[in-house]
Amino acid sequence: MMQQVRCKHELSKIMMMLIIFMVLLVNATKVFAEDEEVALKETLYYSMSKALVVDLPNGSGMRLLQVSVSLSIIGGDEDLANLKKHEPMLRNYFLMVIRNQASEKLRSSAGKEALQAALLAKANKMLEKVSVKTKIENVFFTAFVMQ
Numbered sequence: 001m002m003q004q005v006r007c008k009h010e011l012s013k014i015m016m017m018l019i020i021f022m023v024l025l026v027n028a029t030k031v032f033a034e035d036e037e038v039a040l041k042e043t044l045y046y047s048m049s050k051a052l053v054v055d056l057p058n059g060s061g062m063r064l065l066q067v068s069v070s071l072s073i074i075g076g077d078e079d080l081a082n083l084k085k086h087e088p089m090l091r092n093y094f095l096m097v098i099r100n101q102a103s104e105k106l107r108s109s110a111g112k113e114a115l116q117a118a119l120l121a122k123a124n125k126m127l128e129k130v131s132v133k134t135k136i137e138n139v140f141f142t143a144f145v146m147q
Helices: 002-040 077-085 087-099 109-129
Strands: 042-047 052-055 064-075 136-146
Touching (some): 042 077, 042 136, 052 087, 064 087, 077 087
Antiparallel strands (some): 042 064, 052 064
16 A cells, blocks of 8 residues: 555656656747747848939039938848838838938938938838838948939
8 A cells, every 4th residue: 555655656756747847848949939030030131123313402513313222121021021012102201301411411421321320210210100010220322323
């Protein structure tokens, strides 16, 4: 009789250890799945389909600005699809921001960097406004021509 009690006690210890092991295994699986999801996100680039062409204000010395824009994001294919879907709205906001720039400022590196920062802020604000979770990390000018 004593052996049966001892055997049941040993069996309950083994069962408890198995349950703890299973709980740990499930939690470890969740952690690895989350890490894998984060690892799938990488820096991606989206080039806008057409260059932006803007008439500059009169008296600025330059009449026209043509700029090609690429955007960098950290994400996946869904994020690129969001940018493509909202490109017309992005182009509109970018054109409005660029039209308000003085050509004298755009001749310098500091002026171009300020324009990049303004476009980045406007783009992320616009994407947030339409409830898109994609966040643009950087704006790049792949061509910048003033005439």
